[in-house]
Amino acid sequence: MKPQDPPTLITSTVLEAVDKDENQTTGLPWLATWNSVYALVLGCFAVWVGLLYVLSIVFL
Amino acid sequence: MSTLDFVILIGTMVGIAVYGVWRTRGRRNLSTYLKGDQTLQWAGIGISVMATQASAITFISTPGQGYESGLGFVQNYFGMPLALVLISAVFLPMYRRLGVYTAYEFLGRRFNAQTRILGAALFLLQRGMAAGITIYAPAIILSTVLGWRLDLTIILSGLVVIFYTVLGGSEAVSLTQKYQMAVIFFGMITAFIILLVKLPVNLTDALTVAGGYQKLEAVDFSLDIHKRYTFWSGLLGGFFLSLSYFGTDQSQVQRYISGASLRESRLGLMFNAVLKIPMQFFILLLGALVFVFYQFEQPPVFFNETTWKPGVRETAGEQLGSVEQQYAAIHQEKRSLIYAWLKAKNTGDHRAEMEIRSQAIAALERSHAVREEGKAALLAADPAIRTNDSDYVFITFVLHYLPHGMIGLLIAVFFAAALSSKAAELNALGSTTTVDFYRHIVKKEATDAHYVTASKWFTFFWGLIALAFALFANLVENLIQAINIVGSIFYGVVLALFITAFFLRWVGGKAIFWAALAAQALVFLLYFSLSISYLWYNLIGCAVCVLFSLILQSVFRSENTLKKEFPSA
Numbered sequence: 007m008k009p010q011d012p013p014t015l016i017t018s019t020v021l022e023a024v025d026k027d028e029n030q031t032t033g034l035p036w037l038a039t040w041n042s043v044y045a046l047v048l049g050c051f052a053v054w055v056g057l058l059y060v061l062s063i064v065f066l
Numbered sequence: 067m068s069t070l071d072f073v074i075l076i077g078t079m080v081g082i083a084v085y086g087v088w089r090t091r092g093r094r095n096l097s098t099y100l101k102g103d104q105t106l107q108w109a110g111i112g113i114s115v116m117a118t119q120a121s122a123i124t125f126i127s128t129p130g131q132g133y134e135s136g137l138g139f140v141q142n143y144f145g146m147p148l149a150l151v152l153i154s155a156v157f158l159p160m161y162r163r164l165g166v167y168t169a170y171e172f173l174g175r176r177f178n179a180q181t182r183i184l185g186a187a188l189f190l191l192q193r194g195m196a197a198g199i200t201i202y203a204p205a206i207i208l209s210t211v212l213g214w215r216l217d218l219t220i221i222l223s224g225l226v227v228i229f230y231t232v233l234g235g236s237e238a239v240s241l242t243q244k245y246q247m248a249v250i251f252f253g254m255i256t257a258f259i260i261l262l263v264k265l266p267v268n269l270t271d272a273l274t275v276a277g278g279y280q281k282l283e284a285v286d287f288s289l290d291i292h293k294r295y296t297f298w299s300g301l302l303g304g305f306f307l308s309l310s311y312f313g314t315d316q317s318q319v320q321r322y323i324s325g326a327s328l329r330e331s332r333l334g335l336m337f338n339a340v341l342k343i344p345m346q347f348f349i350l351l352l353g354a355l356v357f358v359f360y361q362f363e364q365p366p367v368f369f370n371e372t373t374w375k376p377g378v379r380e381t382a383g384e385q386l387g388s389v390e391q392q393y394a395a396i397h398q399e400k401r402s403l404i405y406a407w408l409k410a411k412n413t414g415d416h417r418a419e420m421e422i423r424s425q426a427i428a429a430l431e432r433s434h435a436v437r438e439e440g441k442a443a444l445l446a447a448d449p450a451i452r453t454n455d456s457d458y459v460f461i462t463f464v465l466h467y468l469p470h471g472m473i474g475l476l477i478a479v480f481f482a483a484a485l486s487s488k489a490a491e492l493n494a495l496g497s498t499t500t501v502d503f504y505r506h507i508v509k510k511e512a513t514d515a516h517y518v519t520a521s522k523w524f525t526f527f528w529g530l531i532a533l534a535f536a537l538f539a540n541l542v543e544n545l546i547q548a549i550n551i552v553g554s555i556f557y558g559v560v561l562a563l564f565i566t567a568f569f570l571r572w573v574g575g576k577a578i579f580w581a582a583l584a585a586q587a588l589v590f591l592l593y594f595s596l597s598i599s600y601l602w603y604n605l606i607g608c609a610v611c612v613l614f615s616l617i618l619q620s621v622f623r624s625e626n627t628l629k630k631e632f633p634s635a
Contacts, residue, residue, distance in 0.1 A: 033329060040332065044151045047339045051147040054343045055297070058140065058284035065277025 067212060071474030078249055078478040079223075079485070083230040086242035090234035096517045100167050100497045101324040102237035110244060111334025114321045114490075115312075116342070117243035117250075122204030122484035123457075125254065125349065130456035132353020133360075136281035138295040140347050145304025146312075150339040153313045154332045156568050161319065162328050167501045168494075169319040169564070176567040178575030179506070184582055185563050186502035189316055192556045193495060197528060198535025200488045201227075204480055205536065210372050211461050212477075220536045223481060224488075228529035231489045232522050236324055236497075239489045246482035253472075253479035258352055260468060265359055271408045272358045278407070278423050279430060281354040284347070306604060310561040317494035356463050361404055363467075367393045367440045369458035373451055374444070389440040393433060400429040492532065496525030554600045555593060558607020559586050565608065566615050573619045581614035 037043050067075075097104075106114070131139050166172050170189065174182030201224050209216040230238050265272050276282050286296045293299075312318045312335075325331035367390055368374040374386070403426040410418040441453040464476045500521040509516075559582050566573050589607045593600075 032333075040155065043332075043336060044155065047147055047151060047336050050340045051144075051343070054347075055144070055285060058137070058347065061137075061282055062284050065273050065282045 067473055067477070068470040070471045071477070074471060074474030075478045075481070078475070079226060079481055082242050082245045082249075082482070083226050083485075085245070086230045086238040087233045089241055090238040096167075096514045096521070098237065099235035099518045099521055100320070100501070102235075102240055104324060105326050106240060106324055106330065106334075107326060108330045108333030108337060110240060111322050111325045111331055112337030112341075113247045114240045114243045114324075115318060115334060115338050116345075117247045117483075117486040118317055118321055118490035119311075119338075119342075119487070120250070120345075120483055121200050121487040122480045125250065125483050126204060126207055126461060126480055127457045128346070128349045129353030129356060129460035130458070132281070132350035133357045133459045134353075134456045136276075136354055137284035137347065137350045138286060140284055140343065140350055141286070141295045141297055141300030142304055143343050143346050144297060144300035145302065145306070146308040146342055147339040148301075149305050149308035150312060150335045152309065154335045154339075157313045157564070158322065158331055158335070159328060160568070161323050162331065166323070167320075168316050168498050169314055170316070170498065170502050173563055173567060174502075174506075176575075177563075177578055181563065181575050181579045181582070182502060182506070184579060185314075185560060186498050188556045188560050188586075189314075189498060190495060192553050192560075193315070193317065193491060194528065194531060195535070195552055197488075197491060197495065197532035198537075200484060200491060201532060202536035204484045207457050207461060208477065208480060210370065211458065211465065213372070217537060221533065223484060224529065224533040224536065227485045227488045227492065228526060228533075231492045231496075232525045232529065235518075235521070235525075236320060236493055239493045240321070240324065242489065243486045246486040249475070249482045250479050253475045254349070254352070256472060257464065257468065257476055258348070258355075260472065261352065261355055261359060261463075264467060265355070266362050267358075267408060271412075272355055274408065274411060275358045275361060275404060276354045279357070279427065281357055303601070306561070306608070310557050310564075310604070314560050314564045315494075316498050317490045320494050320497060321490060353460065356459060359463070359467075362401055364394060364397050366462065367437055368444065369455040369462050370452075371458075371462070373455075374440075385443045386440055389436055389443065392436045393440070396429055396433040396436060400426060400433060403429055488532070492525050492528050495528040496521050499524040499528070551593075551600045554603045555589055555607070556586070558589065558604040558609075559611050561604070562608045562611030562615070566612055570612070570615070573615050574622065576622050577618035578611075578615045581611050581618050584614050585611035 031038055032040060032043055034043065037046060128139070161169065161172060164172060164175055166175070168186065170182050170186035173185045201220055205216060205219040205223065208214065209219045230242060234241070262269060262272075267275070273282065286293065287298070288296055289298060290296065291299075322331045322334055325334060366374065367386075403422055407419060407422040407426050410416075410422055444451050445453055461480075464473060468476060500517060504520055504524070505512075505517060509520075562585065563578060563582060566578050585607055588610055589603050592606065593603060
């Protein structure tokens with residue numbers, strides 16, 4: 007028999023566990039933390055916008 | 067289409083579907099049916115998320131958008147990387163830690179059972195109504211152009227997607243999406259290469275022509291709110307739209323929570339955060355280059371030729387015949403001017419280049435005027451005709467200029483895109499109905515096999531609903547807009563539920579539930595009493611719901627507001 011949804015609560019324990027997940031390493035070379043991955047993603051976004059802007063003005 | 071095209075089209079579509087079912091046969095466990103076997107790596111998740119978002123319209127209509135308006139539409143995706151970073155950092159760890167099947171199950175754990183049911187009901191209502199569109203929209207275009215029966219096109223493509231989604235569940239959806247995206251990428255890149263080969267000028271000259279006709283203006287930093295696409299509207303509007311779509315819509319949440327680990331799911335989202343903008347740019351550029359191609363090759367006056375040709379033959383023959391002659395004459399003149407323009411540019415004669423370019427632009431404006439004259443004549447002959455033909459630009463190019471075999475592959479691209487997004491939607495509708503309603507309310511104690519069977523039936527049911535909507539879609543005038551209006555009316559409140567859940571941790575279930583109901587009622591009231599763009603209801607619904615929840619929370623002080631612990635669902 008499948009038990010009913012476990013009465014899991016979002017307790018401080020769960021929130022702490024989520025924070026611990028947050029601190030897990032990425033396993034990527036040169037990008038050890040998730041913040042560095044996010045910075046790279048936002049950096050890529052800035053590069054795309056820059057390249058698109060250059061394309062817009064070069065062939066105007 | 068030749069026999070070879072049909073073999074490639076049917077072989078690709080049916081082959082992928084059968085392979086998906088065969089590989090996932092025998093799944094009798096609810097977790098594996100709804101979330102797969104949780105071995106999906108980041109690339110698989112990334113492709114699945116991308117395939118769910120990219121519908122057939124992305125590959126049929128977006129090149130048409132590039133042809134008509136240039137690259138500016140890419141700015142609509144500028145808010146997406148930021149939203150995906152936020153989801154990866156805040157939403158995803160919570161979903162995975164709680165092991166939820168649906169995003170709405172999280173609302174139950176965070177707030178209470180009523181809020182969970184409200185969130186799930188709003189999703190089913192909105193997504194269920196839109197269910198037919200992902201089949202109908204490409205079917206109407208393809209059946210018109212290829213001369214197929216619309217109802218049969220809808221039924222056959224609908225049955226294929228129902229077949230493998232019902233039998234294989236989430237894993238089959240992810241697996242088939244991988245191969246469907248491979249077909250899509252291969253087909254679009256090959257079409258791009260063929261287009262470059264067929265262009266009578268080199269890429270630099272082609273970009274010069276596109277730029278001269280303002281088709282390469284990709285980024286606009288102006289603060290003019292009347293402009294349709296700007297950097298700022300894309301960043302702000304795109305951020306909220308992406309946050310609600312990727313963070314709270316079960317058709318997306320189900321894709322990325324099925325990863326092997328939090329790391330894989332996060333990297334899958336980051337894959338999209340990095341690649342979505344260049345992908346959309348590439349599709350729009352394809353459209354802009356098709357525009358350049360048609361500056362050298364005579365384009366049809368009206369790209370929906372199945373509407374134009376009967377008009378020429380029957381209703382407005384004389385007038386449309388004259389329009390065709392004028393259009394062809396202007397095209398010849400324009401083509402000569404463009405060759406002269408490029409010659410002046412390549413010999414470094416800047417003054418002549420600017421002068422001839424102005425003449426070429428003036429010639430294009432005259433050809434636009436003649437085209438409008440033709441559309442007006444069509445409309446006068448039959449007021450029911452739709453004069454927007456941009457959806458037919460790319461398919462017309464494919465059918466007229468691609469070799470046999472490639473035509474079949476490109477039609478397979480459009481169908482693969484339709485099936486991949488439809489499958490994820492059906493999967494999400496079936497999962498939400500099973501987990502948030504059936505298992506939560508109707509039958510709380512049953513075996514896994516029972517829930518898997520129930521989930522299959524619910525998925526099948528939503529598949530039939532989607533087919534019915536698609537078959538009767540033409541009875542509703544401007545259906546896509548109607549669906550967008552419905553979406554905008556509900557999306558704001560759904561987003562507010564999640565924003566409050568994640569960021570306003572002191573707000574309790576009672577406050578947010580009543581705030582959501584009140585905000586939704588207010589949005590309905592405003593919709594029927596104001597005449598503002600429906601997109602504003604996303605923002606109004608979200609802001610009002612959050613504000614009401616804060617006010618009500620201060621009223622319901624007796625509730626435990628510290629939220630160290632939340633009531634169970």
